[in-house]
Amino acid sequence: MIEIPAPYLLFLGDVSNPLDAKTAMGLRDWRPERCVGQYRLPGCAVDLGLPEMDFSAAAATGAQSVVIGVAPSGGALKAEWVAALGEALRAGLSVVSGLHRKLSEAPELVDAAAASGQQLIDVRVPPASLPIASGRRRSGNRLLMVGTDCCVGKKYSALALHKALEARGVAATFRATGQTGILIAGGGIPMDAVVSDFLSGAAETLTPDAASGHWDVIEGQGSLFHPAYAAVTLGLIHGSQPDAMVLCHAVGRTVIDEYENYPVPVLRECIAQYERAARVTNEQSSVVCVSLNTEGLNDAEALAACDKVSTETGLQCVDPMRHVLDPILDVLL
């Protein structure tokens, strides 16, 4: 499994659009205790409100890694960024990236990492040796987010549920399956980058044996109804052997995003399909509630939308951005 040395200095480069800094904001919001400061190049117009630090100062306060928290326009690493990140390595920090372009493709960084003994960590690159799934049942409990589509709020739901479980005193671990989640969790496996044969084995590795009261709260990927990504979803379901699943849905989503000829099935049908798929490796698996993304609705409309889904499905339904999660935890525990 990928493991990112913490705490972090967040690298913001020279971006000017806050939308390009969503990863950094996610880290600051979900894991403030791991973010010691921010580093900005001249021209950067984004401010996370964290202490401004250079690499030596960050290292002196105990930072272990500099995390690239922004997406550069075009996806390539600019020469100025590479120069700064080389300096970070020489100051004793590992460099961590969730970008498509790999750090290991920049020779200056490879050389600087080798010379300084620091790591280059590309969180889109899965671990080298993953096993074929064994199908063995493991101890502990697992809660998996599943979706009617991509981009319906699976990562957010998992993070919110993990936080709510810990707030109730329940031992829980957030298990990340995509690059942003991995940066927030400080580790995980980018499931969509795993070679197909090893997908379920990767999900088994991600959610190992645990104490009997412990819950792994697992970020989902894709959707069983997505014409391109359903295989990733199924491998994650089979390998994680979820005891419980949360169906994540976005209000008004009637077709798969960017695939207008692909309707999202009615929720009861989605639930039945997820349960059939999950019961291949865990006979007791069931969808326990619905997490509804009500973005764009006012509070009264959001409550009404949740009530409607609840009536349709016979399950509790909340929006974790707006509502308390107790109804879900009560069903789960």
Next chain:
Amino acid sequence: MIEIPAPYLLFLGDVSNPLDAKTAMGLRDWRPERCVGQYRLPGCAVDLGLPEMDFSAAAATGAQSVVIGVAPSGGALKAEWVAALGEALRAGLSVVSGLHRKLSEAPELVDAAAASGQQLIDVRVPPASLPIASGRRRSGNRLLMVGTDCCVGKKYSALALHKALEARGVAATFRATGQTGILIAGGGIPMDAVVSDFLSGAAETLTPDAASGHWDVIEGQGSLFHPAYAAVTLGLIHGSQPDAMVLCHAVGRTVIDEYENYPVPVLRECIAQYERAARVTNEQSSVVCVSLNTEGLNDAEALAACDKVSTETGLQCVDPMRHVLDPILDVLL
């Protein structure tokens, strides 16, 4: 897509056990017109009954590739084999392998290929640039083998159905999804080696637009009920958008091979699950018949077993190793 230059000289190395030459025998049996001869090292005790040829003679008769048709014990390429294959490259032949150990990991072969301008083709390595699936429906017809488990006869069923379609004068192409199938087909994509995100896109690439009466007959992979490999199966189903599926099963298989805690569902349930999965990308998809592997039964028992499956499922059932395939073709066409 991988493409193997034909015709072939079959390389048998120095193996002595005919079981180690299954790939070469499959090539000889299914594609005799592509096999110009055999090449054996001293000590080889296997004989395919093909003309004995050295590399220069094979090249002179028009051979384009030497295909390693045997599995060396231990999986590694012996020094004697590497030396002989280097000679083949220098004689103007490409070298093709389905072994786990890659040809490109043998520096002598890489050098000889570069010097001679010939290819090293590892059929377990997928093409470099595969697309994300578009979900677009394509012209032509597609017939996919699906299984209750791995190793139930999917490749054999596809090859036999392809042959039977051609014998009826129906335009058809065998589409290979695993290394042995790729060697027989002369091309294809090793689905289990594709990165998960691109799995359905790979299956779309493998089965492109075709004439309206044409059938792609697609080798299946894995099983939806396999705890390790179901993701590969689902990606292949979604991307290939099969109009029709053949459920392949082996008599007496009640649990997944090597996964004794995983029962094979009753056939009617398997059929229903495959149809639900396939209808995500092709609403008209259905399982049209059952291909039953009756190995170990006598003729009367085999017929009785097929009758029993037919009664259970309401579908035609034959063993393509023993019976004519007309009942299947009649349903299909």
